[in-house]
Every structure is written in structure tokens, then in C-alpha cells.
Amino acid sequence: MAHGPVIVIETPRLRFRPLTVEDADELQALYSDPEVMRFFEGLRSREQVLMEIEEAKRSYQRLGFYLWAAIHKPDRRFIGRCGLLPQSIEGRRELEVAYMLARPYWGRGLGTEAARAIKAHAFTRLHCARLISLIAPGNEASVRVAEKNGMRYVKEVTLNGYVDRMYVVEATGGLTDLLP
Numbered sequence: 751m752a753h754g755p756v757i758v759i760e761t762p763r764l765r766f767r768p769l770t771v772e773d774a775d776e777l778q779a780l781y782s783d784p785e786v787m788r789f790f791e792g793l794r795s796r797e798q799v800l801m802e803i804e805e806a807k808r809s810y811q812r813l814g815f816y817l818w819a820a821i822h823k824p825d826r827r828f829i830g831r832c833g834l835l836p837q838s839i840e841g842r843r844e845l846e847v848a849y850m851l852a853r854p855y856w857g858r859g860l861g862t863e864a865a866r867a868i869k870a871h872a873f874t875r876l877h878c879a880r881l882i883s884l885i886a887p888g889n890e891a892s893v894r895v896a897e898k899n900g901m902r903y904v905k906e907v908t909l910n911g912y913v914d915r916m917y918v919v920e921a922t923g924g925l926t927d928l929l930p
């Protein structure tokens with residue numbers, strides 16, 4: 751009997767599942783849109799995309815999370831990659847809520863839906879104590895998503911030579927804060 755992929759998180763409009771090598775074309779298309787990549791360094795080569803998918807597979811095994819494929823339920827399309835990225839910030843281990851969606855799907859509340867569901871997953875299923883988002887100066891859409899995800903601005907940090915603004919949320923709120 752055929753089995754579908756493991757669904758890690760489900761929201762009203764989105765499904766998150768592990769990335770596979772079959773996502774390479776879609777992922778590369780996402781990384782080839784200069785608007786999507788406006789606040790990221792450089793566009794990604796095929797090799798980099800495949801390396802990222804390999805890294806994701808290692809992390810699923812080792813940690814149980816990483817970036818996942820975001821599938822838009824109404825049309826079943828791959829529309830982005832979102833998830834949890836381990837980061838080391840000033841010597842402290844942090845977990846970042848990361849989100850990136852294809853441009854045609856912007857402005858419909860999907861970024862917020864994704865970020866909230868990932869936060870709820872991290873707090874309730876993975877028992878994380880604190881989450882961050884690292885946002886390039888000027889990325890207002892991402893700032894709004896972070897704010898709507900209950901995050902507050904803490905400080906500027908330098909990561910790989912780039913200045914980012916760090917937003918934080920701690921798992922101290924009531925259960926209602928965690929509802930997607």
C-alpha cells in the first residue's frame with residue numbers, strides 16, 4: 751500500500767512535510783526570485799539547493815526538525831520552505847522560526863499562519879523554551895509576521911558578517927497563545 755509523506759504540521763491552509771530531493775526544482779525556483787531573495791545573500795546554485803536538502807535530511811534524523819516543505823492545501827502546490835533552524839548567536843544556542851513563501855502566495859496571511867503553527871509545534875511538541883527570528887533591516891513583512899507571532903525586538907546581532915535584527919518569544923504564555 752502506498753503511503754503519503756509524513757505530515758509534520760497541519761494548519762487550515764498549509765501542510766508541512768520533510769523536504770526531499772524531488773523538491774529541488776521548486777526550491778530552486780523559489781531561490782531564483784530576486785523579490786523573495788531581496789533580504790538574503792545571493793541566489794542559490796543547484797548544488798547549494800541539493801546540499802540544503804541533504805542538511806535537512808540529516809537534521810530530521812538528528813534533531814527531528816529543520817526547514818520543511820510548505821504545501822498549500824487548496825491547490826496542493828509547494829509554495830515555500832518554513833521551519834526551525836538551529837543558530838548560534840553570541841555563543842548561545844538558539845532556534846529560529848524561519849519562513850519563505852513564493853510571491854503569488856504573499857499577502858493572504860499564510861506567512862503568519864505558518865509562523866504561528868511552527869511556534870506552537872516548537873513549544874508544545876518539542877518543548878522549546880524560547881524561539882528567535884533573525885530579520886534583515888528593512889524586511890517589514892517579516893517584522894510584521896514576527897510581531898503577529900508574539901515576538902518582540904531584542905537587539906541587533908551579527909551573523910556571518912551580516913547585521914540582523916533579533917526577535918524573541920518565550921514559552922511563558924498561556925495555552926491560548928499557542929493556538930495556531
Ligand SMILES: CC(C)(COP(=O)(O)OP(=O)(O)OC[C@H]1O[C@@H](n2cnc3c(N)ncnc32)[C@H](O)[C@@H]1OP(=O)(O)O)[C@@H](O)C(=O)NCCC(=O)NCCS
Nearest residue numbers: 786849850851856857858859860861862885890891892894
Ligand atoms: C515574510 C513573508 C513570509 C510574509 O508572508 P505573507 O504571507 O505575505 O505574510 P502575511 O500575509 O501573513 O502578512 C503578515 C503581515 O505583514 C504585512 N505585510 C506584508 N507584506 C508587507 C510589506 N511588504 N511591507 C509591510 N508590511 C507587509 C501584512 O499586511 C500583514 O500585516 P497585517 O496583518 O497587520 O496587515 C513573505 O513576504 C516572504 O516569503 N518573503 C520573502 C522571504 C523572507 O524575507 N522571509 C523572512 C526572512 S526573515
